[in-house]
Amino acid sequence: MPIAPETVSRVEWLGLTSQQFGAYIAGFGLPAYRGRQIFQALHRRFVTSVEAIHELPQGVRTALAAEADLEPLRPVQVFEAADGTRRYLFTVRGGHAVETVWIPDGRRVTLCLSSQAGCPMGCAFCATATLGLQRNLTAGEIVAQVLYVLRDTGRRPGPAQSANVNVVLMGMGEPLLNYSHVMQALRVMADPFGLHIVPRRVTLSTVGIVPKIIALGRETDRPHLAVSLTAATDALRNRLMPVNLTYPLAALQQACLAFPRHSGEYITFEYVLLDGINDSEADARALLRWLSPLRARNAAKINLIPYNPAPGIPFRPSPPERIAHFQAVLRAKGVPTYLRRPRGRDIFAACGMLAATAGPTTTCCPTGQPKLT
Ligand code: SAH
Numbered sequence: 001m002p003i004a005p006e007t008v009s010r011v012e013w014l015g016l017t018s019q020q021f022g023a024y025i026a027g028f029g030l031p032a033y034r035g036r037q038i039f040q041a042l043h044r045r046f047v048t049s050v051e052a053i054h055e056l057p058q059g060v061r062t063a064l065a066a067e068a069d070l071e072p073l074r075p076v077q078v079f080e081a082a083d084g085t086r087r088y089l090f091t092v093r094g095g096h097a098v099e100t101v102w103i104p105d106g107r108r109v110t111l112c113l114s115s116q117a118g119c120p121m122g123c124a125f126c127a128t129a130t131l132g133l134q135r136n137l138t139a140g141e142i143v144a145q146v147l148y149v150l151r152d153t154g155r156r157p158g159p160a161q162s163a164n165v166n167v168v169l170m171g172m173g174e175p176l177l178n179y180s181h182v183m184q185a186l187r188v189m190a191d192p193f194g195l196h197i198v199p200r201r202v203t204l205s206t207v208g209i210v211p212k213i214i215a216l217g218r219e220t221d222r223p224h225l226a227v228s229l230t231a232a233t234d235a236l237r238n239r240l241m242p243v244n245l246t247y248p249l250a251a252l253q254q255a256c257l258a259f260p261r262h263s264g265e266y267i268t269f270e271y272v273l274l275d276g277i278n279d280s281e282a283d284a285r286a287l288l289r290w291l292s293p294l295r296a297r298n299a300a301k302i303n304l305i306p307y308n309p310a311p312g313i314p315f316r317p318s319p320p321e322r323i324a325h326f327q328a329v330l331r332a333k334g335v336p337t338y339l340r341r342p343r344g345r346d347i348f349a350a351c352g353m354l355a356a357t358a359g360p361t362t363t364c365c366p367t368g369q370p371k372l373t
Contacts, residue, residue, distance in 0.1 A: 014042065014147070015069050015140030015184060018193040022137035031061065036193055042070065043194025046151040070229030073098070073144045078152070088149060089356065092117060092141050096134040097356030099171055099245040100145040101349045102153060109155075110131035110166045113145050114354070115182050116173025121207050122242045125230070125272055126347075127310035127355035130174045136178040146195060167202045169223070172354050175204050176212035186223060199223045205270065213255040225259060226268040226303070227252070231278050232290040240278070248289060256300075258294055266336070267294070272352065273323055274307050274318040284329035295335060302330055302337040308350040 004201045011024060021034035034056070040054045050056070052067045057230070073090040076097070079119055080086050082084040084101040087368070096117035103110040120133035146167065150156075167189065169175040175182045182204070202223035206213065231237035256267055271287065273279045287302075294300040305328055307317040318326070323339065330337040342350045348357050 006350070010067065012138055012140035013070060014072065014073070014143045014159045015138055015181075015188065017188050019193050020352045034060070038064075039191070039193055043147065043188075043191065046147050050338045057335055064251065071144075072138070072141050073148055076129065076150070079344075079347035079349065081344040081347045083343055085347065085349050086149075086153075087344060087347050087349035087354075088145075090148075094135065098137065098141070098145070099354045100149055101171060101354075102149050103343050108164045108166065109153075109167055111149060112168050112171045113142055114171035114176045115142060115169055115175040117329055121172045121174050121175065123228075123230075123352075124240050125274060125307060125313060125315050126312070126352040128352070130312065130324060130355060131172075133173075136181060137173070139151075139181045139184035139188060142182065142350075143188045143195075146189060146197070150195075155190045155326060158190075165197055165201065166225075167197055167223075169202070169204045170226070170351065173354075174207055174209065176209040176216070179215065180213055182344065183219070187221075190372065203256055203268065205268075207241055207243045208247050208252045208255075209243070210251050210255045211322045212222075216258045221316060224265065224268070225256075226270055228270045228272070230270070230274075231285075231288075232283065232286040236278060236300055240274075250300075253293065254355060255291065261299060265327065268301050268303055270303045270305055270340075272307050273326065275313065275318045275320040275322075278353050279318040279322050281325065281329055284313055288330065288333055288335070289294065293337065295333070300335065302335055303340050304337060305340045305351050306342055308345055308353050310348070311354065356365075 018036060018039040021039045022032045025035040025038065036052055037055050041047045047053055047244045048070045050061050050068050065187045073092060076089040076091055076195060078086055078088050084104045088100045090098045092098050098117050100114060101112040103112060114137065116136050117134035118131035119128045122129050169182065186199055186202060189195045190199060203226050204223040205226040205228060207228050213225065216225065231240050232249065234244060234248050237249060242276065260269060291300050304323065305325060307315055309317065327337050327339060343351050
């Protein structure tokens with residue numbers, strides 16, 4: 001999907017690597033070291049105006065100020081959960097809402113980024129799907145999510161700091177349907193003069209856009225791959241994830257098998273557990289069967305995600321005993337299987353809850369569920 005014209009009126013500074021930025025700035029007759037100075041000020045000191053780059057002579061600052069849009073995200077609200085998770089609600093040009101989630105875990109932190117405003121995939125259990133696709137985010141808008149949140153939380157990047165920052169493309173949107181902007185954003189984030197968050201610290205999660213998984217496998221510098229599976233039979237996956245009608249499980253399996261992995265690298269398969277829908281022992285066995293060629297190559301790891309209830313979505317979370325049994329069945333066959341602890345549920349920040357809600361409400365969840373207030 002093309003970027004709406006209102007988003008490309010100027011060169012997007014935050015979407016350029018230091019090298020690209022140097023070439024761009026040379027067009028103003030400025031030497032390369034000036035380009036690097038500005039790039040570092042943006043990506044290391046998180047300045048948000050050219051005026052604040054004091055190393056630049058006043059004349060240069062004045063000349064460049066009109067060219068730069070250094071705040072492509074307009075902050076609307078920040079929600080902080082009891083567990084320290086923060087959900088940032090922004091708007092982007094055109095007025096669309098976008099969310100970013102900050103998930104601290106001891107000294108480490110995971111940043112969950114959005115790749116699109118809304119999402120076109122229509123997964124039946126996901127709140128973001130109710131928005132539909134509004135538009136793709138630009139590379140600068142993706143990078144700006146990291147810059148904004150690191151600035152807001154007082155983190156300063158640099159090789160040592162960024163080692164503790166992991167990025168997951170698991171917010172709003174389907175990253176592989178915004179392939180070129182996502183990959184460009186990852187190049188900018190990896191820049192050693194800036195954030196230096198390298199692709200090996202990044203995980204990209206997809207519903208399974210097969211041709212794009214193949215394209216991703218051909219990249220020299222690429223993030224880790226996670227695939228949202230959630231059902232291991234076509235009949236069920238067709239109902240829960242309409243993408244399966246286009247790229248059914250057999251094609252997805254082929255793409256995953258052919259995906260070139262680094263040594264010791266796994267593909268992560270995410271499986272959202274829905275009460276009475278996909279959480280029986282038979283479902284676990286179907287999953288084992290579907291995974292078997294991948295297991296044979298030690299290529300698969302499973303992340304079980306307890307369903308997070310969201311208003312208007314007609315599913316219920318599986319009871320803990322059933323989740324434990326499901327996990328045990330997989331583990332008994334030697335598949336590394338982890339249970340993702342829900343983070344930030346109380347502020348609608350957990351997986352599948354990003355729906356640009358302005359704030360936690362007292363909306364009642366599906367029958368029998370606790371109120372999310
Ligand atoms: N479109 C990509 C990126 C979003 S990742 C993808 O689907 O992979 C968001 C993750 O949250 C996906 O694994 C998705 O399956 C999961 N998810 C969606 N709705 C959920 C819900 N209500 N509860 C728990 N997880 C959910």
